[in-house]
Amino acid sequence: MVIEKIINNNIVVSLNNANNEIIVMGKGLGFNKKIGDTIDETAIEKTYVITQEWSVNKLTQMLSEIPIEHIQVANEIISFARVSLGKKLSDSLFLTLTDHIHYSIERSKEGIVLKNALLWEIKRFYNHEFLIGKEALSIIRQRLGVELPEDEAGFIAFHIVNANLDMKEIAQVAEMTEIIQNILNIVKYHFNIEIDEYSLNYERFVTHLKFFVQRLFSDVRLNDLETVQFMLKIKEQYTKEYACAIKINNYVQNVFNRELEEDELIYLTIHIRRITNID
Known part of the structure; x- marks a missing residue:
């Protein structure tokens, strides 16, 4: 070599x-x-x-500007993530995570806090990766003496999620995208509205749908009955939105031959309410 x-x-x-x-x-x-x-x-x-997405010139410029201590910390976090998840992660994670950690630390030094608008969804649906993100903050604090906010644990978790896709899942991306678009169309036609695709609530809903469709492909169920019991009043309070969720359930039955659990319907109802905000 x-x-x-x-x-x-x-x-x-x-x-x-x-x-x-x-x-x-x-x-x-x-x-x-x-x-x-x-x-x-x-x-x-x-x-x-x-x-392919990282040329030699691009990575040379990036890595030459990053302190070796930041690179070593990123390596330690990735090693921990691989052991914790028990599976191989894409090599591209090294570049994307190293770059993110470096700029997170630089932002912290300048007193700039970047809020993670998807933190709730990441905690809720990718809890294992989020806990790895929390451990990553601990590693950064111990090795570099930098205290980063919980939002960064969510960002780190999202990098790990993206690196955790296997080839079968990657091959499903096109089909998943089509299903997400069909669900969005159900909402649009149910309320006869145009959805603001630049709004934060739209971004949250699409993220929820990505996780939702991934669970459909893998046949994973939320099984969060304690939380759902607390939120069942949503079903009575937002009847139009719940009716739209039922239409989505009918669509899922046609595509996956599976009926959604009540907890899934409740979470869909909440997100539909957010993006439509119809009284």
């Missing part, structure tokens, strides 16, 4: 056995080295395949 490009003293670019470009990390790998030199494989700590 030889050096194809030097990013800094600790990160170089090389080629793997499949002739794919890879990021090779390790203390001193690039120090006093030049292109064509052999890499000391005993010093390699991590390797990542360079994905």
